[in-house]
Amino acid sequence: MNPYDKAHELARAIRASGEFQELKRTLEQAEQDQTGSKLLDRFRQLQMEYQQLQMKGEEPPRETVRELDDLLQKIGEKAELRRVLEAENRFGTLMGDINRIVTEPVEEFYKSRWKK
Template sequence: MSNVYDKAQELKKAIAESEDFKTLKTLHEQIGQDDIAKKMLDNFRQLQLDLQRKQMQGEQISEEEVQKAQQQFELVQQHELISKLMEAEQRLSVTIGDVNKIITEPLEEIYGNPDQQ
Protein backbone atom coordinates (compact mmCIF):
# COMPACT_ATOMS: atom_id res chain seq x y z
CA MET A 1 0.00 0.00 0.00
CA SER A 2 2.88 2.37 0.65
CA ASN A 3 3.52 2.36 -3.11
CA VAL A 4 0.21 4.18 -3.58
CA TYR A 5 1.31 6.85 -1.12
CA ASP A 6 4.71 7.12 -2.77
CA LYS A 7 2.99 7.68 -6.12
CA ALA A 8 0.72 10.28 -4.52
CA GLN A 9 3.79 12.12 -3.24
CA GLU A 10 5.28 11.98 -6.75
CA LEU A 11 2.04 13.37 -8.16
CA LYS A 12 2.04 16.16 -5.59
CA LYS A 13 5.58 17.06 -6.63
CA ALA A 14 4.68 16.92 -10.33
CA ILE A 15 1.76 19.29 -9.77
CA ALA A 16 3.91 21.68 -7.73
CA GLU A 17 6.52 21.68 -10.50
CA SER A 18 4.01 22.14 -13.34
CA GLU A 19 3.91 25.37 -15.30
CA ASP A 20 0.23 25.84 -14.46
CA PHE A 21 0.96 25.69 -10.74
CA LYS A 22 4.01 27.95 -10.99
CA THR A 23 1.98 30.49 -12.97
CA LEU A 24 -0.84 30.37 -10.42
CA LYS A 25 1.57 30.81 -7.52
CA THR A 26 3.32 33.78 -9.17
CA LEU A 27 0.01 35.50 -9.96
CA HIS A 28 -1.23 34.87 -6.42
CA GLU A 29 1.92 36.48 -5.02
CA GLN A 30 1.56 39.46 -7.37
CA ILE A 31 -2.03 40.01 -6.31
CA GLY A 32 -0.95 39.77 -2.67
CA GLN A 33 1.35 42.74 -3.30
CA ASP A 34 -1.33 44.80 -5.06
CA ASP A 35 -3.67 46.21 -2.40
CA ILE A 36 -6.43 47.10 -4.86
CA ALA A 37 -6.37 43.74 -6.63
CA LYS A 38 -6.23 41.87 -3.33
CA LYS A 39 -9.21 43.77 -1.92
CA MET A 40 -11.22 43.27 -5.12
CA LEU A 41 -10.48 39.56 -5.17
CA ASP A 42 -11.16 39.13 -1.44
CA ASN A 43 -14.52 40.89 -1.79
CA PHE A 44 -15.46 38.74 -4.77
CA ARG A 45 -14.47 35.51 -3.04
CA GLN A 46 -16.37 36.49 0.10
CA LEU A 47 -19.48 37.17 -1.97
CA GLN A 48 -19.08 33.75 -3.61
CA LEU A 49 -18.76 32.06 -0.22
CA ASP A 50 -21.79 33.88 1.14
CA LEU A 51 -23.92 32.79 -1.82
CA GLN A 52 -22.68 29.19 -1.59
CA ARG A 53 -23.44 29.15 2.12
CA LYS A 54 -26.98 30.36 1.45
CA GLN A 55 -27.49 27.69 -1.19
CA MET A 56 -26.20 24.95 1.09
CA GLN A 57 -28.58 26.10 3.81
CA GLY A 58 -31.46 25.92 1.35
CA GLU A 59 -32.03 29.66 1.29
CA GLN A 60 -33.26 31.35 -1.85
CA ILE A 61 -30.78 33.67 -3.58
CA SER A 62 -32.47 36.87 -4.66
CA GLU A 63 -32.25 38.34 -8.13
CA GLU A 64 -30.47 41.32 -6.58
CA GLU A 65 -27.79 39.03 -5.13
CA VAL A 66 -27.35 37.31 -8.49
CA GLN A 67 -26.95 40.67 -10.22
CA LYS A 68 -24.49 41.85 -7.58
CA ALA A 69 -22.42 38.69 -8.03
CA GLN A 70 -22.47 39.13 -11.81
CA GLN A 71 -21.37 42.76 -11.48
CA GLN A 72 -18.56 41.78 -9.10
CA PHE A 73 -17.44 39.05 -11.50
CA GLU A 74 -17.39 41.46 -14.43
CA LEU A 75 -15.45 43.97 -12.33
CA VAL A 76 -12.76 41.51 -11.25
CA GLN A 77 -12.50 40.14 -14.79
CA GLN A 78 -11.54 43.62 -15.96
CA HIS A 79 -8.50 43.62 -13.67
CA GLU A 80 -5.69 42.05 -15.70
CA LEU A 81 -3.94 40.26 -12.82
CA ILE A 82 -7.17 38.86 -11.38
CA SER A 83 -8.33 37.74 -14.81
CA LYS A 84 -5.03 35.93 -15.38
CA LEU A 85 -5.26 34.36 -11.91
CA MET A 86 -8.76 33.05 -12.60
CA GLU A 87 -7.61 31.60 -15.92
CA ALA A 88 -4.67 29.91 -14.18
CA GLU A 89 -6.99 28.54 -11.47
CA GLN A 90 -9.27 27.14 -14.16
CA ARG A 91 -6.38 25.43 -16.00
CA LEU A 92 -5.10 23.83 -12.80
CA SER A 93 -8.63 22.81 -11.85
CA VAL A 94 -9.03 21.03 -15.19
CA THR A 95 -5.73 19.22 -14.64
CA ILE A 96 -6.72 18.12 -11.14
CA GLY A 97 -10.13 17.02 -12.43
CA ASP A 98 -8.46 14.97 -15.17
CA VAL A 99 -6.08 13.39 -12.63
CA ASN A 100 -9.01 12.58 -10.34
CA LYS A 101 -10.82 10.92 -13.22
CA ILE A 102 -7.74 8.83 -14.01
CA ILE A 103 -7.15 7.68 -10.44
CA THR A 104 -10.78 6.75 -9.88
CA GLU A 105 -10.97 4.58 -13.02
CA PRO A 106 -10.33 1.36 -11.02
CA LEU A 107 -13.44 2.14 -8.95
CA GLU A 108 -15.48 2.46 -12.14
CA GLU A 109 -14.67 -1.17 -12.89
CA ILE A 110 -16.45 -2.09 -9.67
CA TYR A 111 -19.21 0.51 -9.41
CA GLY A 112 -19.58 1.74 -12.97
CA ASN A 113 -19.30 5.28 -14.25
CA PRO A 114 -22.00 7.52 -12.72
CA ASP A 115 -21.74 9.85 -15.72
CA GLN A 116 -22.91 7.06 -18.02
CA GLN A 117 -25.89 5.96 -15.96
Protein backbone atom coordinates in the same frame (compact mmCIF):
# COMPACT_ATOMS: atom_id res chain seq x y z
CA MET B 1 4.16 -0.44 -6.22
CA ASN B 2 3.25 1.61 -3.15
CA PRO B 3 0.24 3.92 -3.76
CA TYR B 4 1.46 6.33 -1.08
CA ASP B 5 4.78 6.76 -2.85
CA LYS B 6 2.92 7.41 -6.10
CA ALA B 7 0.65 9.92 -4.34
CA HIS B 8 3.70 11.84 -3.10
CA GLU B 9 5.19 11.68 -6.59
CA LEU B 10 1.92 13.06 -7.98
CA ALA B 11 1.97 15.89 -5.42
CA ARG B 12 5.50 16.81 -6.53
CA ALA B 13 4.42 16.70 -10.18
CA ILE B 14 1.46 18.97 -9.43
CA ARG B 15 3.72 21.47 -7.63
CA ALA B 16 6.09 21.46 -10.62
CA SER B 17 3.33 21.74 -13.22
CA GLY B 18 3.00 24.82 -15.37
CA GLU B 19 -0.58 25.28 -14.20
CA PHE B 20 0.41 25.40 -10.52
CA GLN B 21 3.43 27.62 -11.15
CA GLU B 22 1.30 30.04 -13.18
CA LEU B 23 -1.33 30.12 -10.43
CA LYS B 24 1.33 30.90 -7.80
CA ARG B 25 2.88 33.60 -9.97
CA THR B 26 -0.39 35.33 -10.81
CA LEU B 27 -1.59 35.22 -7.20
CA GLU B 28 1.68 36.66 -5.92
CA GLN B 29 1.44 39.48 -8.46
CA ALA B 30 -2.20 40.20 -7.62
CA GLU B 31 -1.45 40.29 -3.89
CA GLN B 32 0.84 43.26 -4.49
CA ASP B 33 -2.30 45.34 -5.10
CA GLN B 34 -4.31 45.52 -1.86
CA THR B 35 -7.46 46.70 -3.62
CA GLY B 36 -7.29 43.90 -6.15
CA SER B 37 -6.54 41.36 -3.47
CA LYS B 38 -9.60 42.49 -1.52
CA LEU B 39 -11.74 42.19 -4.66
CA LEU B 40 -10.58 38.61 -5.17
CA ASP B 41 -11.15 37.74 -1.51
CA ARG B 42 -14.68 39.15 -1.55
CA PHE B 43 -15.42 37.42 -4.86
CA ARG B 44 -14.29 34.06 -3.47
CA GLN B 45 -16.28 34.55 -0.27
CA LEU B 46 -19.48 35.32 -2.18
CA GLN B 47 -18.81 32.56 -4.69
CA MET B 48 -18.54 30.03 -1.85
CA GLU B 49 -21.74 31.30 -0.22
CA TYR B 50 -23.49 31.11 -3.60
CA GLN B 51 -22.34 27.52 -4.21
CA GLN B 52 -23.32 26.42 -0.70
CA LEU B 53 -26.83 27.80 -1.19
CA GLN B 54 -27.11 26.06 -4.56
CA MET B 55 -25.99 22.73 -3.04
CA LYS B 56 -28.76 23.09 -0.46
CA GLY B 57 -31.23 23.73 -3.27
CA GLU B 58 -31.75 27.32 -2.16
CA GLU B 59 -31.88 30.36 -4.40
CA PRO B 60 -29.10 32.89 -3.68
CA PRO B 61 -30.34 36.39 -2.79
CA ARG B 62 -30.48 38.87 -5.68
CA GLU B 63 -28.06 41.15 -3.84
CA THR B 64 -25.49 38.36 -3.77
CA VAL B 65 -25.90 37.69 -7.49
CA ARG B 66 -25.63 41.41 -8.27
CA GLU B 67 -22.54 41.81 -6.12
CA LEU B 68 -20.93 38.76 -7.74
CA ASP B 69 -21.64 40.16 -11.20
CA ASP B 70 -20.25 43.55 -10.16
CA LEU B 71 -17.10 41.99 -8.69
CA LEU B 72 -16.59 39.82 -11.76
CA GLN B 73 -16.83 42.90 -13.97
CA LYS B 74 -14.31 44.79 -11.80
CA ILE B 75 -11.96 41.80 -11.78
CA GLY B 76 -12.29 41.52 -15.56
CA GLU B 77 -11.19 45.13 -15.93
CA LYS B 78 -7.89 44.46 -14.13
CA ALA B 79 -5.56 42.31 -16.23
CA GLU B 80 -3.63 40.93 -13.24
CA LEU B 81 -6.85 39.81 -11.52
CA ARG B 82 -8.26 38.37 -14.72
CA ARG B 83 -5.07 36.33 -15.10
CA VAL B 84 -5.58 34.90 -11.60
CA LEU B 85 -9.07 33.65 -12.49
CA GLU B 86 -7.79 32.22 -15.77
CA ALA B 87 -4.92 30.46 -13.96
CA GLU B 88 -7.33 29.12 -11.33
CA ASN B 89 -9.54 27.78 -14.11
CA ARG B 90 -6.64 26.00 -15.82
CA PHE B 91 -5.43 24.57 -12.51
CA GLY B 92 -8.97 23.44 -11.67
CA THR B 93 -9.15 21.63 -15.01
CA LEU B 94 -5.85 19.89 -14.27
CA MET B 95 -7.04 18.80 -10.82
CA GLY B 96 -10.39 17.63 -12.20
CA ASP B 97 -8.64 15.54 -14.83
CA ILE B 98 -6.29 14.04 -12.24
CA ASN B 99 -9.19 13.27 -9.92
CA ARG B 100 -11.07 11.55 -12.74
CA ILE B 101 -8.01 9.45 -13.60
CA VAL B 102 -7.31 8.50 -9.98
CA THR B 103 -10.91 7.54 -9.18
CA GLU B 104 -11.43 5.61 -12.42
CA PRO B 105 -10.37 2.19 -11.02
CA VAL B 106 -12.83 2.49 -8.13
CA GLU B 107 -15.66 3.53 -10.45
CA GLU B 108 -14.91 0.66 -12.82
CA PHE B 109 -14.83 -1.80 -9.94
CA TYR B 110 -18.22 -0.75 -8.60
CA LYS B 111 -19.79 -0.55 -12.06
CA SER B 112 -18.71 -4.12 -12.75
CA ARG B 113 -20.26 -5.22 -9.42
CA TRP B 114 -23.59 -3.52 -10.20
CA LYS B 115 -23.92 -5.25 -13.56
CA LYS B 116 -24.08 -8.69 -11.93
